[in-house]
Amino acid sequence: MLAILEKAPDGYVARFDRSFRHSAEAVWSMLTENDKLSRWFSELETGELREGGFIRFNMPDGSFIKLDILEVKLCSVLEYTWGEDRVRFELYPESEGCRLVLTEKLQAITAHTPKDLAGWHVCLEAIRLLLDGEEMPSRKKEWEAWYEKYSRHVDTFLAEEGRQGN
Template identity: 40%
Template sequence: MTAEITKNPTGYNATFERHFNHPPEQVWAMLTNNHKINRWFSGLQMAQEGESGHLTLAMGHGKKKEFPITQYEQGKILAFEWGDDHVHFELTPAENGTNVRMIETLPDITGQTPKDVAGWHVALDIMEAILDGHGIERTAEWDRWYPEYKRLFESMGVDFA
């Protein structure tokens, strides 16, 4: 199922709702433990955990981009800047696991937007697959979801031509 795309006062939200059959501690570790993060999002690292912390993303050639943490509640909420966008993860204990809500706040929809939203969709799929103990083919999954998101944004009247 695709993310729900909604208009907000300053742009758009892409909201992903997932249920992982794993306790919140294990899901939280996927978001904050660098060994685990690197398995679902290559190059992303928790440089400094906590409210005044930040994540980094390796951009190649030794360059890194820094993403300040904007909201942090141990084991429950991790939110950070993502370029012009904002990413918010919220974990809620549930029967037989954890409900995960991820919201990407987008100030604008560009030709890159469906690619990025498909990327977050696949990242969540990979995170779940890792927790479940099996693999997933990142490129094939992205190739599957990108056209869905492109159609979704086009159905909202966005013209990518």
Template identity: 35%
Template sequence: MNVELGIFVERDGLPAVRLERPFAVGAEEVWRALTEPNRMAAWFPSPTVHIEPMVGGRVDFAGDPYAEDHSGTVLEYDPPRRLGYTWGDDELLFEIGRRGEGCVLALTDVLEGREAAARNAAGWDVCLDELAKLLSGGTPSGPHDGTATDWQARYDAYVAAGMPSGAPLPDGGDPG
């Protein structure tokens, strides 16, 4: 897929990456893909996710080959517009806005440290490509499948564009 790279931003003084994707479906359909466990399994890094649907609720993550199973806390829950929760040492914020007949999804990952920016942005690009397959009626294989977008190529593009890098990479790769 040919998509624009995400950008490095600050959110409340903390380093973050922000990615946007337009979709030809309504906000409610995107919301279901962000909150229903069977749909999240198609695109999210942890194939098993359960979200308690309220601010302060618990979020459980399991099955990510690059992370330990863990729990987070729902920080924002405003269907079908805003969803935020902690994810490891990061915070994820999903914002859905209407655009024409469809909508746009903005994902902001507030990072534990700047050096994770290129790594995480590349990972979210892969995940959002899988989400696009799901929402367009295709058959996503999940972000860890060999048929998913080439993470390394996306990471290299972020580094070349000047996105902060240097965090440990999946599979012990060299962060450059």
């Protein structure tokens, strides 16, 4: 299922809603423990897991971007900066596992937005597969397929928003 895009008072929100057959604790460990985090998003590394702490986005040249942690609630909420935007993971226990809601608060929709959305989509699927003991055959091919879908999705959303604004 594609992310839901919505206009917000201060920009836009992209929302992914996924159910996992695993506990909130198991999913939380995928989001926060470096040995597991590196398996689905190799550029991310938890620095200090606390409000006011940080996550590193490691760049190919050896430098890194510091992503500031805005909120942490153990096995429940993790929110951090993502450039000018914000990324928030929320976990909700369910009888058969948990529900993960990922929201990205966007200042603006840009040409890069479909790339990020496709990336998050593939990351969430990679988490599910890893928790199920599987691997994604080709993240690149998976991303390319979802990038095409998100490009159309974003274009449709912007066209609809333009019609509503007139």
